Structures are given as structure tokens and as C-alpha cells.
Amino acid sequence: MNAGRRRFVKLLGIGAATIGASLAGVSQLLRHLPLVKGDSDGSAENAPRKWGMIIDLKKCDGCRACTEACKIAHHIPFNQEWIKIYEVEDNPLTPPYHLPRPCMHCEEPPCRNVCPTGATYRRKDGVVLINHDRCIGCRYCMTACPYSARYFNWGDPPHTQEELAHEYSPEEPWPHIRGVVEKCDFCVTHGEKGILPPCVTGCPSGAIYYGDLAEDAVSNGQELLKVSEVVRVRQAFRYKEELGTGPRVYYLPRG
Amino acid sequence: MERAHESIISPAARLVILLVEEQLTDEEMERIIFKPIIKTGAGFYAVVAVLGGLVALGAYAYYVQLSEGLIVTGMTDIVIWGVYITNFVFFIGISHAGTLISAILRLTKAEWRRPITRMAEAITVFALLVGASMILIDLGRPDRMMNVPLYGRIGSAILWDFTSILAYLAGSMLYLYLPLIPDLARAKELKGIPRWKQKIYSFLSFKWKGTKEQKMRLERGISVMAIIIVPIAVSVHTVVSWIFSMTPRAGWHSTIFGPYFVVGAIFSGIASIIIAMAIFRKVFGFEKFLKPRHFKYLGLMLLTLNIAYIYFTLSEYLTAGYWGQESEGQLLAAIFGGEYATYFWIFVIFGLLVPAFILAIPQTRTIKGIVFASILVNIGMWIKRFIITVPSLALPQIGSEWGVYSPTWVEWSITIGAVAGFMLMFLIFSKFFPLISIWEIKEDPTTKKHVVDGPEPTSSKSAEGTVQIRSHSDSSAD
Numbered sequence: 001m002n003a004g005r006r007r008f009v010k011l012l013g014i015g016a017a018t019i020g021a022s023l024a025g026v027s028q029l030l031r032h033l034p035l036v037k038g039d040s041d042g043s044a045e046n047a048p049r050k051w052g053m054i055i056d057l058k059k060c061d062g063c064r065a066c067t068e069a070c071k072i073a074h075h076i077p078f079n080q081e082w083i084k085i086y087e088v089e090d091n092p093l094t095p096p097y098h099l100p101r102p103c104m105h106c107e108e109p110p111c112r113n114v115c116p117t118g119a120t121y122r123r124k125d126g127v128v129l130i131n132h133d134r135c136i137g138c139r140y141c142m143t144a145c146p147y148s149a150r151y152f153n154w155g156d157p158p159h160t161q162e163e164l165a166h167e168y169s170p171e172e173p174w175p176h177i178r179g180v181v182e183k184c185d186f187c188v189t190h191g192e193k194g195i196l197p198p199c200v201t202g203c204p205s206g207a208i209y210y211g212d213l214a215e216d217a218v219s220n221g222q223e224l225l226k227v228s229e230v231v232r233v234r235q236a237f238r239y240k241e242e243l244g245t246g247p248r249v250y251y252l253p254r255g
Numbered sequence: 256m257e258r259a260h261e262s263i264i265s266p267a268a269r270l271v272i273l274l275v276e277e278q279l280t281d282e283e284m285e286r287i288i289f290k291p292i293i294k295t296g297a298g299f300y301a302v303v304a305v306l307g308g309l310v311a312l313g314a315y316a317y318y319v320q321l322s323e324g325l326i327v328t329g330m331t332d333i334v335i336w337g338v339y340i341t342n343f344v345f346f347i348g349i350s351h352a353g354t355l356i357s358a359i360l361r362l363t364k365a366e367w368r369r370p371i372t373r374m375a376e377a378i379t380v381f382a383l384l385v386g387a388s389m390i391l392i393d394l395g396r397p398d399r400m401m402n403v404p405l406y407g408r409i410g411s412a413i414l415w416d417f418t419s420i421l422a423y424l425a426g427s428m429l430y431l432y433l434p435l436i437p438d439l440a441r442a443k444e445l446k447g448i449p450r451w452k453q454k455i456y457s458f459l460s461f462k463w464k465g466t467k468e469q470k471m472r473l474e475r476g477i478s479v480m481a482i483i484i485v486p487i488a489v490s491v492h493t494v495v496s497w498i499f500s501m502t503p504r505a506g507w508h509s510t511i512f513g514p515y516f517v518v519g520a521i522f523s524g525i526a527s528i529i530i531a532m533a534i535f536r537k538v539f540g541f542e543k544f545l546k547p548r549h550f551k552y553l554g555l556m557l558l559t560l561n562i563a564y565i566y567f568t569l570s571e572y573l574t575a576g577y578w579g580q581e582s583e584g585q586l587l588a589a590i591f592g593g594e595y596a597t598y599f600w601i602f603v604i605f606g607l608l609v610p611a612f613i614l615a616i617p618q619t620r621t622i623k624g625i626v627f628a629s630i631l632v633n634i635g636m637w638i639k640r641f642i643i644t645v646p647s648l649a650l651p652q653i654g655s656e657w658g659v660y661s662p663t664w665v666e667w668s669i670t671i672g673a674v675a676g677f678m679l680m681f682l683i684f685s686k687f688f689p690l691i692s693i694w695e696i697k698e699d700p701t702t703k704k705h706v707v708d709g710p711e712p713t714s715s716k717s718a719e720g721t722v723q724i725r726s727h728s729d730s731s732a733d
């Protein structure tokens with residue numbers, strides 16, 4: 001082995017060691033840095049709430065009243081349906097049924113994990129929000145969300161006086177602006193004030209229940225359900241929970 | 256010792272060198288290679304005008320997009336990425352042409368690389384610039400681009416991309432620049448170079464005099480860069496693929512994507528070098544340097560990568576299709592026999608199989624054949640990137656409604672502008688810098704004078720016969 005080659009091998013060794021060490025370092029960082037999670041110290045720090053939702057598929061008839069109520073309350077641009085009604089089919093033997101899909105406010109949200117800027121973040125109370133002042137509009141989060149819960153403002157959203165007068169915050173994200181991603185905000189400001197979201201109150205059949213899972217109680221405005229019990233008795237499921245997203249929305253099957 | 260030395264270069268090969276390589280004196284070589292820098296014909300301006308027009312068209316389309324928003328594209332809330340991301344992957348792929356290949360050939364001491372490394376390295380820099388700008392063009396808020404370095408989350412594959420592409424750009428610029436230094440020092444002394452150009456050259460070549468010490472340091476620097484650039488280049492296309500495979504989507508979430516993309520990148524990269532070589536060979540009369548054997552060697556490399564890509568493609572689709580989740584099945588049905596089948600089979604037949612046959616059969620492995628295959632490969636690989644990007648997005652995640660995507664004139668204009676911009680940068684480069692590394696050819700140990708002047712081979716007759724055949728087949732390949 002001549003000197004040159006020996007040096008080359010040595011260089012390669014050093015290179016490999018450096019790469020190895022930095023990989024190990026990065027994986028350590030990945031575990032510890034708050035950057036990775038992008039979680040904010042949201043206002044709900046002192047109150048460890050766990051906002052969640054239960055949707056009774058037996059009651060939903062696909063009338064889209066929730067969608068419309070949400071649209072009005074959030075001044076949503078026309079292309080978006082923060083809670084959208086899909087027609088789905090479990091298997092060829094059962095009839096198709098309606099599945100209202102809000103943002104699931106995943107406990108391990110892929111949308112937040114891929115966001116390059118931390119514009120998408122998860123509050124301590126589990127609500128996943130988007131900071132429109134930071135979003136660069138790369139739409140990577142939209143490719144990652146398994147529920148198609150996210151929408152993009154492709155052009156200038158139409159405005160109203162009332163909408164423009166409002167002060168923007170990620171919790172109440174309007175006035176809407178062009179070039180950023182939007183989605184259901186779980187009406188966290190309503191929840192904090194003890195008010196039910198418009199989709200819940202707007203549903204004529206009371207199919208949507210909303211509440212604090214930490215308190216084990218959700219309500220549709222007419223009745224109060226004990227979450228742990230109804231989930232067990234009605235054999236609730238979470239949509240695509242096998243993906244490991246940990247959705248905060250439980251569905252009660254038509255049964 | 257002497258015998259061992261002789262056996263490395265066979266008598267026949269030595270004569271080949273004698274006849275084919277040594278026809279050029281240093282002066283002639285410089286005359287040919289520096290000619291595009293000194294003399295500029297009307298044809299050049301015509302081509303620049305056309306390309307400039309196309310770039311302007313792209314710029315206008317981007318202006319429209321900036322003022323109206325991405326709504327002027329065909330993208331929707333379901334198919335949220337389209338032609339721009341396809342272009343991004345395509346150009347980043349091409350960028351692997353250069354630096355990676357030139358670095359590998361340098362490190363393995365493949366002496367035939369010498370006339371092609373400069374072009375390869377230049378391709379890398381320009382393709383990277385165009386590719387990276389595609390991401391910017393795709394952003395909803397390009398004004399906030401700085402949020403990525405400012406607030407970057409290391410958990411996001413886009414940040415990995417940002418980092419490795421910047422590193423690759425910096426590295427490949429340096430790697431293009433270092434071997435340019437001796438040539439620029441020479442260019443400065445040429446007759447017929449305007450003063451302002453001389454100033455640029457003397458600024459860029461520092462105080463290069465070509466002393467032993469300087470040469471040693473330069474060679475050292477180039478070797479170090481060649482070693483550094485290989486892992487960076489591999490990382491770049493790996494993390495590009497990870498953008499896709501880190502998402503829970505059918506067709507994207509695949510463990511094979513890293514190597515699959517890297518192989519695809521080198522595949523389309525080699526094809527791009529071949530096309531560039533063929534063009535400059537004709538336009539600037541580089542036939543004396545870019546010989547049939549260069550096309551053949553690159554053609555064989557292309558064939559190797561072609562087969563590797565067929566293998567990866569088979570392996571990817573077969574495992575997903577044989578047993579896959581329902582969504583994978585739906586996706587493959589759409590790709591093989593549905594909405595996207597036309598694109599897919601064009602890619603398979605004209606982008607993979609036809610080139611493989613052209614390159615594998617000696618009768619078609621001529622310069623024309625190799626260049627034709629390279630063009631097919633590049634078109635095919637663009638389509639392949641489209642098929643990676645769009646169908647997985649169009650696939651319904653809930654319900655059964657597929658997304659639709661048809662690119663608008665804005666997207667096509669920007670795409671055409673990008674391709675034209677890539678060519679334009681190359682063309683302008685050719686007017687400032689020699690496209691072939693002159694000093695490296697002069698240093699080529701296989702053509703060094705002492706080899707040629709060595710003792711005559713004993714059986715010169717049979718050797719001559721070999722030469723006849725060799726040079727005959729070389730010229731017939733054209």
C-alpha cells in the first residue's frame with residue numbers, strides 16, 4: 001500500500017466516522033430539541049385540557065349543515081370545507097355512509113412533523129394550528145395529512161368587512177390571506193369560553209359532540225356523554241388510527 | 256520495472272495513442288478549445304436570442320403567477336404539487352451528472368475522463384440553480400423563503416433538502432472552479448481577448464504560474480473536493496426522495512426511494528452529459544477531443560444505470576402490487592391501466608426498454624444511437640418523475656373521488672423557460688470559460704510524450720493491423 005492510498009483510506013475512515021458521529025448526534029437532537037416537535041407553550045399550559053370530538057355516524061345524514069355553519073363562522077374561502085362530508089364504504093356488503101371529517105388534531109400529527117418552518121404546531125392542549133405569518137406555502141403538510149384536512153389559498157380569498165375587521169391569530173385565523181395553508185382550528189377559543197363550536201350547534205341531528213377528553217365529557221348541546229363509556233359501549237374507532245397519527249376524533253359506528 | 260511499465264500499455268494501444276491522440280500539438284489544441292471564447296459568430300447571438308425569448312416567456316408567466324397567486328396553475332387542494340415539483344426532481348437529478356460522475360472518474364483514475372469533466376461539472380451547477388429555483392417558484396409565499404433557515408425544524412425533510420442542496424451547490428461550484436484556474440491563467444495571455452475579460456481571468460486565476468508547488472496544491476485540493484462531493488451528491492438525491500417517502504402516502508412511503516432516486520439521478524445525469532457533449536462537439540468542432548470512445552464509455556455507463564433503473568422499477572412496483580394496501584392497489588391500477596397508463600408505458604417503453612436495446616446492441620451503439628438513447632432517457636425520466644409526483648396525490652385518501660390535474664400555460668411556460676435558462680447559462684459559460692480542461696489533457700499520463708517516444712514495439716506489423724481496425728471502427732461509429 002503506498003502512502004497516497006493509505007492517506008486516502010485514512011480520509012475515507014475519517015469521513016465515515018464523521019458521518020456516523022453526526023448521524024448519532026442528529027438522532028439525539030431529534031429526540032430532545034423542542035424544534036422538532038414545534039410545540040408551542042400555548043396559552044393552555046396551566047389547564048391541561050385535551051380537546052376532542054365524538055361523531056355519531058348513526059345520526060349523520062350527510063346534510064352538510066355543519067360544513068356551512070363552520071364556513072360562515074370562520075369566513076372560510078369558497079374552496080375550503082374545514083369539516084367535510086365524505087361518502088365512504090366499509091365493505092361491499094354494507095351500504096355506504098356519511099363520514100364528517102374535521103381535522104383530527106392528531107396526537108402525532110404528520111403535518112406538523114414535516115413542516116419546515118414550524119408554522120404548523122401543536123399546542124399543549126393537543127390542538128394543531130397553523131401560524132399564517134410564518135407559513136411559506138410549500139404545502140408539504142398537505143401531502144402528509146392522511147385525511148385531506150388541509151386547504152390552500154391558491155388565490156386571494158374574498159373578503160368581507162367583518163372578516164377584515166377581525167384581528168388575526170392562529171386560533172381564529174382570519175382575515176384569510178393568499179399563499180398559506182388553512183384547516184379546522186377545533187374552535188379552541190370557543191372551547192376555552194365554554195361555548196360549543198358552530199359545527200356542533202349547527203348539526204340538526206346532534207351527531208357531533210365536543211369537549212375535554214381530560215374531563216371525560218363531550219356534549220352536542222342536548223346531551224352530555226361520558227367519553228370512556230360511550231367509546232367502549234359503542235365500540236368507537238378513530239379513522240386510520242393504524243397509521244399511528246393518534247386522532248382526537250372518535251367515530252361511533254352505525255352498528 | 257521497465258517491463259512492468261510496458262505491459263500496462265500494450266504496443267497496440269500505444270500506437271493507437273500515437274495515431275489518434277498525438278495529432279494535436281499544444282498550440283492546435285488551445286486554438287480549438289479557446290476559439291469559442293475569442294470568436295463569436297452570428298449563430299451564437301441567434302441562439303441566445305431564441306433562448307432569451309423563451310426565458311422571458313417563463314419570466315412573464317412567473318410574473319402572472321406572482322400577481323394572481325398559484326391559482327393560475329392547474330394545481331388543486333388534492334393535487335397540490337405538479338409540474339414544478341416534477342421539474343425540481345428532474346433538474347436535481349441532472350445535476351448528478353456532473354460532479355458525481357467526474358468525481359468518481361477522477362478518483363478511479365479513469366484517464367479518458369479528461370475532456371469531459373469540465374462540461375459535466377458545469378451541468379451540475381446550472382441544473383442545481385434551475386432545480387432550486389423550481390422550489391421557490393412552487394412556494395405560495397416566496398417572500399418568506401428566509402423562514403426556512405430562520406425557523407427551520409430539523410425534523411422536516413425540506414430542511415434536509417435545503418441544507419444538502421446548498422452544500423452541493425457550494426461544493427460543486429468550487430469543484431468546477433478549481434480545475435479552471437490553470438486554464439484561466441492561460442486564457443489571460445491569449446491574443447484577441449478583450450481587456451475586461453483579461454481582468455476577469457487574472458482575478459479568477461489569482462497568481463497562477465503553474466509552478467510545481469502550485470500544481471501539487473491544486474491537485475490536492477481537487478482530490479479532496481472529489482472525495483467530499485461524492486457523499487454530498489448522494490445525500491442530495493436521497494433527501495429529495497425522502498421528501499416523498501417521509502409522508503404516509505401510497506406510492507411514496509417506500510424504503511427503496513433513496514437509492515431508487517440516486518440511481519435515477521445518475522441515469523438521467525449521464526444522459527445529459529452525452530447530449531451536451533454531442534451538441535458542443537458539433538457546434539465548436541470538438542471532434543478531436545470528444546471521440547467515439549468517450550461516447551461509447553459513457554454509453555456503457557448509461558446502459559448499466561439503465562438496467563439498474565429497470566431493476567429498481569420492477570422491484571418497487573412488484574412488491575407494492577403483489578401485496579399492498581388497498582390504496583396501493585388503486586394507485587397501481589391507475590398507473591398501469593388507468594388515467595396515467597399512457598405516461599407510464601411511454602416511460603417504460605421509450606424511456607427504459609428502447610434505450611437499453613440501443614445501448615446494448617453494438618450495431619446501434621454509435622454516437623448517433625447513444626445520443627438518441629440519451630434524449631429518450633431524459634424525456635422518459637421527466638415523465639417518470641411526473642408519475643411519481645401526481646398520481647399519489649390524486650389518489651383519494653377518503654371517499655372515492657380522484658383529484659384531477661392538468662397543467663396550465665403558466666406552468667408549461669415556466670418549464671420551457673427553465674429548460675431554456677439552463678441551456679442559456681451553459682452557452683454563456685462557453686463564451687467565458689474553456690469547455691474542455693486543457694491543462695488536464697496535457698497532463699494525461701497516457702498521452703505523455705515519453706510514452707509515445709518509447710521504444711518501438713517489436714511486432715510493429717501486427718500492431719499496425721490492430722490500429723487499422725481500431726481507428727476504422729472508431730470512425731464508423733460516428
Ligand code: SF4
Pocket residue numbers: 102103104105106109110111112128144145146147148149150183245
Ligand atoms: S388531521 Fe391532518 S391536518 Fe389535522 S392534525 Fe392530523 S395530519 Fe394534521
Ligand code: SF4
Pocket residue numbers: 114115116117118119120130134135136137138139140141142180181
Ligand atoms: S405549507 Fe406552511 S404549514 Fe404547511 S408545511 Fe409548508 S410552511 Fe408548514
